Amino acid sequence: MKVRKFLALMAAVLLAAVALVGCGGGGEKASSEDAAKDSDVIKIGVYEPLTGINAAGGEMTLDGIELANKLYPEVLGKKVELVVADNKSEKQEAANAVARLVNEGVDVIIGSYGSSLSMAGGPVAEEAGVPVIGCSPTNPLVTKGNDYYFRVCFIDPFQGTVMANYAVNTLGAKTAAIIQDVQQDYSVGLSKYFEESFKELTGDENAIVAKVNYNTGDKDFSAQLTEVKDKNPDVIFAPGNFTECGILVERARELGIKAPILGGDTWEAKEFLNRVGDLEDIYFSTHFTAEEPVTEVSETFLNEFKKEYPDKQVNAFAALGFDSYLLALDAIERAGSTDHEKIKEELAKTSGFKGATGIITLDENGDATKTAIIKKVEDGKFVYEAKVDPQN
């Protein structure tokens, strides 16, 4: 009985401590905020999914941000401090994380991988008047109607259009089939814009011969692929997660579907390559290539990345994280102060900014217009295929 009582006491003390410190924490934070204002540190907040289902993407992005911070640790003669908050790949946590960063007195926020997480964080930052730079949320709704949200990546409509262009102009396709993941906003968005511009480019209302759906987590795509095979399209557009798409592409080739298969930037992952490495005619659009450095910054990024993370593969998300950080620094420098309004105004004016992923100009929504890269799978590697400028 004594042991039980002791343990009861222990647990009670522990929980009480948690509750007390939890409440007390607020006061401390307020004082650290004041301190930050006076000291020589500029704080940049980062909210990324470091745990949970999107952890892989968040981690890649954070690599890039940390690398950039290491290379360029100062702005306006002050040290830049990164404040990283994990958003657990959950919406309510994303909102909490942004609220916390704001509370800690950050001047700019970077994040987040995953559009739905960004949409949860956006309103919190907007209300607090802290500008946010998104690295890889591609859903148009993230920045729409939010003056404080900007991004360095291109958006779903552009990516869909690029792939339609490539299919029609380079691959000479007349008909296409779409296989989309109805649970992913990303997949649905890309498909929608691919469909629109494909119809426009071919001038044929019936150019999309099939549009079939699947759900995240599906492992068997035989039904969808058989339907597509019957229609015999010139190309197949199948944006989605690399896990499902890896299986899907592999199965398509097994079923004898010869048509080129096109996808989006999510395909640039090792897991995808492991499955489809030896298959042919697989193309996707992405933000960045290691083979064709677009600017001098790309080269710096490439060299430094290899030095810093010798056992990791250079990837687009790290490059986007790198660019977000640089853009934040650039905007602070242009603003000449850490006044949030001024930083926001300067961000909105960004034009011809040279980043690792290309030359970035922000439009009136705060979305980047920039060059997209098309890569293909060849001999177990991703190989640079073409460059598409936003004009066409």
Added chain:
Amino acid sequence: MDGRKNIKIALNIATLLVTAVFLYWGDSVLSPFQKRILNLAAIFVILGASMNLVVGFTGMFSLGHSGFMCVGAYTAAILTMSPESKELIYYMEPIVPWLKNIEWPIIPATIMGGIIAAVFGILVGFPALRLRDDYLAIATLGFAEIIRIIVTNTISITNGALGLKNIPSEKSLLFYWSFCIITIIILKNLINSSWGYAFKAIRDNEIAAEAMGVSVFKHKMLSFTIGAFFAGIAGALMAFLITSIDPTMFRFLFTFQILLIVVLGGMGSLTGSVIAGIIITIAMEWLRFVERPMTILGMDIPGIPGMRMVIFAILLLVVVLFYRQGLMGTKEFNWDWLLDKLGLARNRERGIS
């Protein structure tokens, strides 16, 4: 006259007043961040308490809570969004005309969210409540996933996977905590009513309860529907707190988060759910510091993401190992206990005084 009774009424009123003053004061003093966490705690308390009604008090192992939340959140969101933002957001497929021009105030929309969720509760309850134990768990879990799939696929109503944003936001502590306190008062009175006794009888022994003349199916339906109603309310509140929702938010993992509150607090104790709901939400946020790089005894420790979940898991393990009943078991907080502790004499009058 029972002196204790008057004291207790006075204490109840005093507590409510103090809480009201605190909320009012908190709204103007606390930072937006602290308010957000406290509001989230209120939502989790509602979720925990309503799930406890179904799981802890009626003994039905139902895992459909996130599904009902989803219904409530979407109902409230669609009812309150302005026609302009609907036009902006439904860019894939326009919203169906009969929903387009609806723009309700927040409070009726929240209650409507609860009502629609309750309707779904009835629809699901009819077939599913014929099952027991694990089978019920599987059926309700399936239902929650079905709801999510339906929401994903009815693009002209819910905007599908793209989700909704620009939902009117509400930030005051008073709003969320009022709903929370009202929920607790309703649930407490329900549990101490004849319905509540029937629920507990069913939980303890269904056959015996039936033999005693309790209509098992009717009471199960009641508990399930009321649980769904409050889950819907909580979903609606969540929509107003985060201002953007999408179907992936309501994955079944969310239900386990609520179940955690129920188990940790004690299955069959509202007090437990309230305490656990508040502690878990605040601790989750407070424990963030362990993920930051820090220096302990001259050693630099790099920040490890996910550390707070580990600490949390250990804490949970302790509770589960040594307190199989949860923090409160089936006990409830009441003033008698406090007064006894304070050494106030109890009037042990018997019969007519």
